[in-house]
Amino acid sequence: MAASCGRFVPLVLLFFCLSAHAVDHSNFKTCDKSTFCKRQRELKPGQSPYRALLDTLELSNSRLTLQLINNNNKVRLLLELYRLQGNMTRVKINELKPLKPRFEVPDVLITDPLTEPLSVVTQDENGLVLSLGGDEQRLIVSAQPFRLDIVEGRQVLVSLNSRGLLAFEHLRARKDTISHKISSTVGSMWDSLKSIFSSKSESNLEQDSGQENVEQRADEKDGPIIEEEDKPGMWEEMFKSHSDSKPNGGTSLRHSRTRGHTKTKKHRYELHNPMALYGSVPVLISHCTERTMGIFWLNAAETWVDISSNTAGKDSSEDAQTDVRWISESGIIDVFIMLGPKPTDVFTQYASLTGTQSFPPLSALAYHQCRWNYNDQEDVKAVDQGFDEHDIPYDFIWLDIEHTDGKRYFTWDSSKFPQPKDMLQGLMDKRRKLVAIVDPHIKVDSGYKIHNEIRSKNFYVKNKDGGDYEGWCWPGNSGYPDFTNPEMRAWWSSMFAYDQYEGSMENQYIWNDMNEPSVFNGPEVTMHKDALHGVWEHRDVHNLYGLYVQKATADGLIQRSGGVERPFVLTRAFFAGSQRYGAVWTGDNAAEWGHLKISIPMCLSLGLVGISFCGADVGGFFKHPSAELLVRWYQAGAYQPFFRAHAHLDTPRREPWLFGPEITALIREAVRQRYALLPNWYQLFYNAHRTGQPVMRPLWVEYPEDVTTFSIEDEYLLGKDLLVHPVTDEGSMGVTAYLPGKGEVWYDVHTFQKHDGSQSLFIPVTMSSIPVFQRGGSIICRKERIRRSSSCMENDPYTLYVALSLQGFADGELYIDDFHTFNFEKEKQFIHRHLSFSANTLSSRNLAPDSHFSTGSWIEKIVIIGGSRPSSVTLRNADGIESAVEFDFDSVTTVLTLRKPGVNAGADWTVLLR
Template sequence: MAASCVSLLAVVVLFFCLSAHAVDRSNFKTCDQSSFCKRQRELKPGQSPYRALLDTLELSNSRLTLQLINDNNKVRLLLELYRLQGNMTRLKINELKPLKPRYEVPDVLMADPLTEPLSVVVQDENGLVLSLGGAEQRLILNARPFRLDIIEGPQVLMSVNSRGLLAFEHLRARKDTISHKISSTVGSMWNSLNSIFSSKSESDSEETAGQENVGQQIDEIIEDEEKPGMWEEVFKTHSDSKPDGPSSISLDFSLPGVEHIYGIPEHADTLKLKNTDGSDPYRLYNLDVFQYELHNPMALYGSVPVLISHSTERTMGVFWLNAAETWVDISTSSAGQTMFGKMLDFVPGSSEAPQTDVRWMSESGIIDVFIMLGPKPTDVFTQYASLTGTQSFPPLSALAYHQCRWNYNDQEDVRAVDQGFDEHDIPYDFIWLDIEHTDGKRYFTWDPSNFPQPKDMLQGLMDKRRKLVAIVDPHIKVDSDYKIHSEIRSKNLYVKNKDGGDYEGWCWPGNAGYPDFTNPDMRAWWSSMFAYDQYEGSMENQYIWNDMNEPSVFNGPEVTMHKDALHGVWEHRDVHNLYGLYVQKATADGLIQRSGGVERPFVLTRAVFAGSQRYGAVWTGDNAAEWGHLKISIPMCLSLGIVGISFCGADVGGFFKHPSTELLVRWYQAGAYQPFFRAHAHLDTPRREPWLFGPENTALIREAIRQRYALLPYWYQLFYNTHHTGQPVMRPLWVEYPEDVATFAIEDEYLLGKDLLVHPVTDEGAKGVTVYLPGKHEVWFDVHTFEKHDGAQSLYLPVAMSSIPVFQRGGSIICRKDRIRRSSSCMESDPYTLYVALSSQASAEGELYIDDFHSFNYEKKEFIHRRLSFSDGTLTSRNVAPDSQFSTSSWIEKIVIIGGVQQSSVTLTTADGAETALEFEFDSETAVLTLRKPGVNAGADWSVRLR
């Protein structure tokens, strides 16, 4: 008992030491402290030892294979190349004959990608040219040194290994390798020397040189085998044994004509990725980083190895499918000629053209890379979605407002906070419980003193059509009386340490075990624990939050799991970045199963990987109540959105520290226009419920939240669309205006879909903001004042504390619900108001999507999907899903035409041909025409004619 208390005390002390100040960088590795990153960075460009052995080439209908050889050590690699449907190319490189299998990432791809035919156009002793489908696209393979160039017509789109930084550390046996390599090299060199010695033309000096060359190569082999960190690595007090020795991989990609690249989240940095020359590379390694710093490439909680390049000519993507620790170097500069030999003599080149070089370096696994060739931003999103899936479609309530803190104290506290929202007329849908709600940090339990009747609490929320989220973390208290621990141990489903025992580390409960979520049996068992008869006290309006799933180990290296821990036959180093995805997947599956497959789940995760979008939402982790953290939430969520994870948000108000009232209000205003909208705060911060800052500020926060609720129909439609298409909900301006260079580096404003432009106020004491309105032929309308502005200009906009600069694109129709109730569920049957913003051609289009807002029945064609169009003075509603079956009691109560003109009459025509004159009024100052009470059902065919 005493030992347990000491361990728990150490955990708490460690946490508060870490959380009291900004992140201690010394707890986390730099590239120089990561031995494989340091080794890889020591390689010099232009000295590639690899060549392609063209006589090993095999070509089937959809797959090319050939061998590569490293002329320095004679190790052979197997290259596989596939042309995939949708304008993508897949490149895999592995050892030809590894000592043991190398890890290949499972469960991330939706299925084996569909392929297209490959054919050789030209081949000679120097290389070959492949057709990649279509008359214009070719892949040129140069044999010595090995290099790939993808061209379209006369343009080089991308070059692979053009800098010669392909590196593949082969698996080897430590004891025998040196002597074997020395013997092999001596034999080879001895044969060469015999040839030298037997030649009458060779001099004594040449004999000596030959002998020295043998000695030099032997010295190099020994030195290579004994570099620090190859067989064991020490960081602080932690030792990482490496029984398989060095196994890192690297490959470089060159992008001619490109100087803007994005992606590879998660980093607290700018949207446009920076040049890493002279600094650390961007690091992808899921870590629990307390109060992270801004504007550096340090690893954070998530790792999505997807990079997107963009220029006025083309958008492309690179998906590096590897779950090990990964570093990404980026160098943007002027490029010389990107052609090689006679094959590319026709390519125009300029030493003044920009070029971006990207190098990926991973600690283990294989090279498995998908090259997504666009050419448009929307094409890249579609291509990536075809590989890893789309954003899950959340229940409507998950898109509403969430109230959270660490922690609400007890059931009475929950009841009082819930009542406070009603008393102050502020809507909310979810209240959250952090780790203190459990019985001694035993997840799937309730504190018997503070939460003795959880079902009563949940029923009270359900009566108001509200919900609760409870935290369930993936570290399990080691306690023989704890059912969850006992069953995992009895089923032998914990991660193992290097010696084969259960891996244990410190986290919130004290000493904890870590379930092996890479094991399907563990995931299935975990999912079963969310059944109502297993998770005692839970109900259908309770949802789940997975925190600390990097995984976080307070006394582990870099606050995470030892890399030599074991998941079956695989080391943790191979699977690290996948762990959080598996936790969220098992949890989401559990929530689906508990409802018999009927209800959509909601699960929030902190750690993510490629494909995490399929399982729920993510937040940006332990931010701080500082203006810089408010600002950085925008590029952080934009970066996640463009790599598939649209359901993103940041803790409103900042997790650490106490925000000023101004900062809190501005954060609510910004959060109301980000996909995941949750207020959260640290245990030590003063209470922050929206009504605790005076009536004036309560009113400002109330208004921001009400704006969110009014727009829920639009948010829901956007998530429906992203679920089907993969297009991001919250997107950079360049996505919709890919040729407008002025948009390429903008990160303080963004688009929701294509029709709303948002520029939150993120500067302290701001009296105004400068908004860039894109599009030469666009018009934009302030959603609050209806003032009209032309596109392709920067607009200075004065702001007050009540200001949330939002603009609707002319040519769009957005559906809102202007009757705000206590929760989104209370508004499900309420009427809609259509906001029709006319383009300069007096036309507009939009959508209305309706289903039951919570189940999977939409997959059974139970929904309404309407196309709304305005042209030639007529607004029509048309069914775009005639095979679907669903009915709604919601109706259209108002139509607001922005940028309109005075009319003499307005006539509604329904599906049966009946005509009705509508009441209307025109405001000449704002040019807004308002049509009152059309009264038609939201799922019906109808038209409105203006005269």
């Protein structure tokens, strides 16, 4: 691409991931051992064989179709192009007449995207130009070789096939077993699918039950389809002792796009190794000072991504360019080009496609205590009491796999947890909750109700021969429910009903682990690719499996409450759209400083692709942290969205009070800071749910023209107003934080010291230090009466921290509802206030006049930072009645404290400084 763009931020790239507890490289394929990837990488840039057949162009109001032909083998493809509302373009490429349907990803898009009109500006024998709306944006289709360019003015934003690397392996019959006929099995599968695909375009359905002569798929003037020679791995391949049969042959595809200079950062777990683990979000985001854009590759098969950059020098006439090759094993090309131009625009565009972050109950944003495993009910009770005795708040205690009867999920070990409802009731009496693990591998045991019902309903994934697929996981020999089947998902959801899940109560929530799916004795520690989900192979749907598990579980928790209560479900595996169903954690990390440090860019990356509810196991899952590392991890975790301590079965116990009183005090303070900020966290998640904007953000999101922010990944923003720089180095005596924003000011939230923006600031630290800064011009709401759980604080008063800009202005928001139900949506029962300070006047204004909700919370204190001493302070309530407010002013810190204005948090009011 010839885009003139300056320096780019590291882009987000979260992709094909498998499951593993400990990284063993020999268990995972390289591209050379994955034959489809190897075949595609062997294709070199050059003359593309694809030509656009302009005489096949059809244009409706919102959709363009155009046939492409591969000049080498005469196979035709169908290109579909849509202009979508919100400055997006969708490009789909499929075989024009495949022997059978190719998999198209369902259930990820929240709706059919709304389209806008397309119109042809010019057309000749060499190509055509389309208007994409407005006077500036054009889409140029070049005929031979085929190429797409999206331009704005004179700038090329994105190009497709500019280097001739588009490749699409078509379905064909295997020469050594079938001459020109497709097997009757494929034919019957096509018959069963015909109704499913009845809404597809007729050009995709012009097939006679899969029995046509292959040569007739080409137009007569093109000549017959020329079948290429089979290459190694086209029809079967081996990895270690595992055989992968490929009844459809090679079905891989490659899509090449270019745009301006970028760097890449992948979601990974072994540090600085791009080997895949756990989840997949096929989104690429690029950013430079002039523009932010994104590409969403909607394909659930194994995918490799190659990125190469040409960085133009200052004196070079050549534009900076990045080439990106997406290589997927199966499916179709279905690409959404999100054209920004601002970072916030890309987030909005992606959210319009895959949805926003689910709005969690407030308690889920508080502190979670977990380990593999708490031994029994008495252990749970003792840990619960330990938090009270050491005055450390927490909301959730977690139970891992050992709480079950022999790893039979939806059950309890009767000797260790004989009365689970008594245990849950004891927690409920303290307004606390519990999470129990429910994994999607089911013990094959004729005495196990869950297994028997799944088998009787024929809901298990099948092996290639049609029997139930079985693999090895925690229970031993296990079956794997087919979560791609909506009937299976509905049944799974029903199992969370209180009369089905014996011993469960309304304060029990769920954790889905091992849902990649994890198969200990499977290839690459997961399911065989030729396993069958109905008519589709696992290779087609692998990355959807974890999303479906979490969806079915979340639906179950909603249904058990009659649709009233918001669920909380944590998942390890995820895909695009998983944000709609709960939280994600970064998996099995280790008690090492490097793992603490990398938790920041990992969660930042997830937030940029919609998954704001992210966190890492505090303290590290494997190994045993030093006291210093544990403290620093608590301090960092307290300022990340999902805040949970977790540890491996074989590690020493590490509850916060087991490292001595000094360490306990440091951990207590970190957790208390989290609880004080819960009102801010809750408001940020409400906005993420409404708008798709990430909660935890890289600095460049708010300062897109500041190139210094582009490579920073050891500090971040919460919303736009809090800057956090955790201490992540052993023995650190100080950190250097970059405070962005020329002409802005930042205030240390602990000392109120004022610092100018657009500078790197060295901050001396001690073991108690958590460097956090509030942006001048913002208002942050806190609750400073810390109790044993967030539920105990629901009606407590608020303290407002008003940090003034250099111009004496500040604003913020306060959001309140019942903190746990869907009534904020269904009944409009919530409070949403806009807080603003200007001209020495602080006011609260209603942002939701049609909502109906009351709160017992009131404004206890107002802290104004960066102002001057007034002669008097007056409160004016909604009725216009004025009263004096007590205040103190610290001339050293320039902090004005207003005490007990006493106004209800949901009311209109004004404070005047005179």
